[in-house]
Amino acid sequence: MSEKKTAWERMQLVHTSGRPTVRDYIPLIFTDFYEMHGDRFYGDDKAVMGGIARLDGRPVTIIAQVKGRDLNENKACNFAMPHPEGYRKALRLAKQAEKFHRPVICFIDTPGAFCGIAAEERGMGEAIAKNISEFMTLRTPVVSIILGEAGSGGALALGVCDELAMLENAQYSILSPRGFASILWKDASREKEASEIMRINAEDMVRLGVAEAIIEEPLGGAHNDLDKISENIKEYLSQKIPEKCQKDIDVLLKERYTKFRKIGEFIE
Amino acid sequence: MFEDFFNVVKKRFNDSDDEYKPPMFKCPRCQATNPLSKYEELHRVCPSCNYHGRLSARERIAITVDRESFKEFDADMKSGNPIDFPEYNEKQEQLRENTGLNDAVVTGTALIKGSPVVIGVMDSRYMMGSMGSVVGEKITRAFEYATKNNLPVVMFTAAGGARMQEGIVSLMQMAKTSGAVKFHSDSGGLYITVLTDPTTGGVTASFASLGDIIIAEPKVLIGFAGRRVIESTIKQRLPDDFQLAEFMFEKGFVDMIVERKKMRSVLSHLLKLHGFDKKEV
Numbered sequence: 001m002s003e004k005k006t007a008w009e010r011m012q013l014v015h016t017s018g019r020p021t022v023r024d025y026i027p028l029i030f031t032d033f034y035e036m037h038g039d040r041f042y043g044d045d046k047a048v049m050g051g052i053a054r055l056d057g058r059p060v061t062i063i064a065q066v067k068g069r070d071l072n073e074n075k076a077c078n079f080a081m082p083h084p085e086g087y088r089k090a091l092r093l094a095k096q097a098e099k100f101h102r103p104v105i106c107f108i109d110t111p112g113a114f115c116g117i118a119a120e121e122r123g124m125g126e127a128i129a130k131n132i133s134e135f136m137t138l139r140t141p142v143v144s145i146i147l148g149e150a151g152s153g154g155a156l157a158l159g160v161c162d163e164l165a166m167l168e169n170a171q172y173s174i175l176s177p178r179g180f181a182s183i184l185w186k187d188a189s190r191e192k193e194a195s196e197i198m199r200i201n202a203e204d205m206v207r208l209g210v211a212e213a214i215i216e217e218p219l220g221g222a223h224n225d226l227d228k229i230s231e232n233i234k235e236y237l238s239q240k241i242p243e244k245c246q247k248d249i250d251v252l253l254k255e256r257y258t259k260f261r262k263i264g265e266f267i268e
Numbered sequence: 269m270f271e272d273f274f275n276v277v278k279k280r281f282n283d284s285d286d287e288y289k290p291p292m293f294k295c296p297r298c299q300a301t302n303p304l305s306k307y308e309e310l311h312r313v314c315p316s317c318n319y320h321g322r323l324s325a326r327e328r329i330a331i332t333v334d335r336e337s338f339k340e341f342d343a344d345m346k347s348g349n350p351i352d353f354p355e356y357n358e359k360q361e362q363l364r365e366n367t368g369l370n371d372a373v374v375t376g377t378a379l380i381k382g383s384p385v386v387i388g389v390m391d392s393r394y395m396m397g398s399m400g401s402v403v404g405e406k407i408t409r410a411f412e413y414a415t416k417n418n419l420p421v422v423m424f425t426a427a428g429g430a431r432m433q434e435g436i437v438s439l440m441q442m443a444k445t446s447g448a449v450k451f452h453s454d455s456g457g458l459y460i461t462v463l464t465d466p467t468t469g470g471v472t473a474s475f476a477s478l479g480d481i482i483i484a485e486p487k488v489l490i491g492f493a494g495r496r497v498i499e500s501t502i503k504q505r506l507p508d509d510f511q512l513a514e515f516m517f518e519k520g521f522v523d524m525i526v527e528r529k530k531m532r533s534v535l536s537h538l539l540k541l542h543g544f545d546k547k548e549v
Contacts, residue, residue: 115493115501120511123521124492125472133446133478137454152430153442153473153492160443174430174439174470179497184432199351199435208350210436257451260443261408264401265348265434 007195010169011177014148018223020230022049022064022107022147028230029237030055030062036093042122045086046077047114050093052102056238058245061097063090063158064107067148081114084127087157091131098140103241106144106158111176113154128157135160136257141244145215145233146170146202147222162244162256165213165236166202167229169221172210173200209263213240295319297487297512311528320485320528322465324367325374325391328424332532333378333387340376341410347371347402351435359395359433367393371402372427375410380422381536382546386414389424392466396428399471403431404441407475411448411459420458420544422535425476429469442474449478458542460535463490463513463522477521481538484513484522485531491516 005013013019026033030053038044050063065082068074090106097104113124132153135142142161150159150172166172174180177194181187184194205211215232218225244252293307293314294300300316307314311331312321323331329338346364349356364370372394378387388410390397399407407423414421430438452459461479465488472492484490491511499506509515516522526534 113492115497117498117502117506117510120491120493120498121519123477123519126477126521128473128492129442129446129475129477132443132474133450133453136443136447136450152439153470156439156442157473160447172436174432174435180432197351197353204351205436208437210440257447260440260447263437263440263444264405265350265437266401266405267346267348268342268344 005169007171007177007198007201008192010171010201011149011195013169013221014171016221016223018069019148020222020226021067021069022109023066023069024226025107025147025230025233026053026062028227029234030060033062037089039085039088039092041088042085045083045089047080047082047110048086048090050090055105055234055241058241059100059102060241061093061102061104062107063093063104065110065155065158067109078114080110081112082110082154083114083116083119084122084124087113087127087131090158091134094135094138094142098138101140103141103143103245104138105237105241106142106161107147108144108150108155108158109147110151110154111149112151113157128153131157132160136260137253139249139253141241141247141252142256143237143240143244145236146172146211149173151176160256160260162252162259163213163240164205164211165215165240166205166211167215167222167233168202168217170202171200172202172205173198209259313528314487317487318527319487320465322392322426324393325369325389328389328464329374329378329387331528332422332424332535333380333385334382337379338376338387339378340374341413342375342406343370345370345402345406347400347434349434350401350437351433353433353435356433363394367391369394371406372397372399373403373406375406377413377419380532380539383536383539383544384419385539385544386410386419386421387423388421390426390464390471392426392428395431395433397426397471398428398431398438399441399445399474400431400434400438401441404438404444407445408448411445411452414457415448415452415455418455418457420460420539420542421452422460422462423475423479424462424464425467425471426464427467427469427471427476429471439470442470445475446478449475453478453480458539458544460538462526462531462535464488466490468492468494482521482523483526483531483534484516484524485528486513486525488513490522
């Protein structure tokens with residue numbers, strides 16, 4: 001690892017404007033990318049994108065949460081906060097991948113699922129629950145990578161996988177430190193304190209058995225060298241995807257469940 | 269000294285004054301005030317608007333299953349402190365004392381009018397019924413037991429969501445429980461969810477939404493995001509009926525709304541319709 005940073009420092013880093021998004025990475029990691037649209041029920045959520053591409057020549061399905069690179073892009077993709085149809089699109093593409101025996105690669109980058117009237121009306125809870133349970137038994141390898149922030153069930157809906165990797169400065173949390181401080185201490189301004197207490201860094205995730213790998217970022221963060229960080233992500237995927245594809249699918253599914261099954265701390 | 273004595277007398281006097289007014293229940297839905305005894309008599313249902321109030325897990329089990337048929341799983345399981353959250357252990361000690369529970373869910377086997385079930389009941393008095401390691405593990409084990417023994421599962425949910433004091437470990441319980449539900453479902457198992465007040469957050473976004481049949485009690489709160497969070501996001505006040513059981517029913521996420529007094533017999537009929545007739549467990 002290049003340098004030790006506090007959770008708060010990393011949080012600033014992943015919110016730096018110019019931090020690469022999935023749209024920056026795709027052309028540098030994959031070839032022949034075709035984007036697919038819509039959930040076939042309601043609409044096409046721009047906060048979640050997906051499609052088919054090749055990784056080292058092998059067809060793969062990509063599913064990703066999309067951040068914008070400027071305000072206009074962010075407005076279009078709702079700041080990467082999906083509605084239920086975004087998760088249903090993700091599940092549709094995952095099922096398609098299963099049918100055509102393509103491994104699935106998910107890129108997670110979201111503050112959380114969108115909190116709004118329409119999202120509730122269209123069943124956000126059901127959409128996330130469905131993804132979590134369906135991905136658990138999806139009969140094709142799934143590898144997920146957290147690019148920046150991963151907040152709550154909105155991230156987990158793309159995070160039930162055979163292996164989870166995190167970029168070095170990426171964070172995974174039950175909700176934003178701001179929301180955490182606001183609910184627990186009724187004081188959103190204590191978000192810095194919350195960020196340190198919550199254990200949201202990549203090293204915490206590896207220690208708690210939530211993530212398996214950390215992908216090194218260039219000095220100062222991913223935005224400083226897009227080619228280098230893309231190369232690191234590609235190197236990770238080029239090793240993991242063939243490894244997972246070689247495994248017997250029933251063994252893989254058993255291991256996938258076991259990974260989550262054993263998380264928790266209790267006394268009997 | 270004399271003043272103290274005077275205050276004590278005054279307080280007693282006021283207390284005895286209060287005895288003339290019976291304790292009242294103010295409904296959180298319709299704001300009507302009724303005698304608490306009336307509300308309790310109806311098993312905590314508002315006499316004015318039919319809002320179905322909160323029951324403890326033990327009370328729920330008592331009105332749902334056959335007398336003395338309940339056999340509890342994992343009664344002694346207690347939570348660790350996976351992210352060393354300050355004062356988490358102390359807070360739980362106190363809650364254990366106040367509620368007589370070791371965590372926010374009670375699970376086990378029981379009979380409902382003779383039909384064998386695995387039952388789980390969440391208790392909102394224990395840290396808002398939030399899901400941490402213990403809730404996740406007990407629910408997962410309950411589904412695994414049901415899968416192994418070909419039993420149906422009836423789950424009464426009541427939760428504020430994932431338990432923040434266990435951080436990411438709580439979030440992972442959503443995956444763990446949903447996985448166990450999926451394996452139970454794939455093996456042909458019947459799962460009936462009963463959504464009670466309140467069912468929100470990470471519990472709505474996991475096992476609460478995965479039932480083959482989803483029942484809700486009248487006027488209970490059901491949703492993913494909290495009302496305050498949505499209001500602050502969209503900067504407008506939400507209608508009063510937003511996220512109530514009837515709203516979720518209209519939107520297609522609930523099969524039926526069932527009153528508490530009919531719940532036991534509805535559950536019994538549904539179990540029998542799926543072939544779970546009287547049997548010893």
